[in-house]
Amino acid sequence: MSSAAVLGLGPMGRPIAGHLLDHGVDLRVWNRTASVAAAFGDRAVGRPSEVRAEVVFSALPDVDQFDDVAPDDVVRTWAGHGTRHVVVLSTTSRDKVTALQDRLQGHGIALVDAPMSGGDAGARAGALSLMVGGSPESFATVEPLLRSFATTVEHLGPVGTGTAAKLANQVVVAATVAAVAEALDLARRAGVDGEQLLRVLRGGLAGGVFLDSKADRMLTGDHSLGGSIDNQVKDLRYAAELADQTGAPLRQARRTAELFVEAVERGLGGLDHTAVHRVVSADRPPGDTGG
Secondary structure, X not given: OOOEXXXXXXXXXXXXXXXXXXXXXXXXXXXXOHHHHHHHHHXXXXXXXXXXXXXXXXXXXXXXXXXXXXXXXXXXXXXXXXXXXXXXXXXXXXXXXXXXXXXXXXXXXXXXXXXXXOHHHHXXXXXXXXXXXXXXXXXXXXXXXXXXXXXXXXXXXXXXXXXXXXXXXXXXXXXXXXXXXXXXXXXXXXXXXXXXXXXXXXXXXXXOHHHHHOOHHHHHOOOOOOOEHHHHHHHHXXXXXXXXXXXXXXXXXXXXXXXXXXXXHOOOOOOEHHHHHHHHOOOOOOOOOOO
């Protein structure tokens, strides 16, 4: 199995690095906060330029952060020491992935975009779903590494297709979060107990992973981070950009985005996306959109 490095040891990157280690991968890790990386002992490096690995995973928030920590001189150093693939695990835009591919190719490094779904719980369990874009040869190289922390690994086509699939995924996620928030608010106002409603929904066609794993947060008010509202807004913005490029109307997603933007404006952006329930459940006169 190839040697690997993980850049970014947040709620997703840290457990991913752990799974790679558990599968016997020769691993190096880097994190901006060095004390977090120190938990990996001598596998931690002080600067991204010190990474020595055939495959570099970016678990950073977006391509922008990768570009900041891995400018051309760093990438050139990696290539000189045998790096052949960079795998972007974050949710980003197709344009950013394409631009990064062009930059890396100039140094003889291939890009794979493999954005993740499943949240921090899925990362800890090693049960993520990965939507992968890249050449068949690149996919064959990185697939064994991907399967060390994911149970669903789908190669969708060339670079950019993984990102496009993840943006489609985020359209569904955002709509689901908003719909459950509104359903709970409607039920509350009609005198229906929220816990009972969730039990009924889970047993019927409305059931699903979100209801099982996160809907209770809307009742308890525990909106500690899983996936933030800020990131939900970012992902829907990228989805809208892709829709504009492809001619997809994306009517409902654009409306849903307005709700999450309102949550950001209300100071909720750093909370888990379930906190959008606070916006939809706020008491307002009919027709008043708040502000």
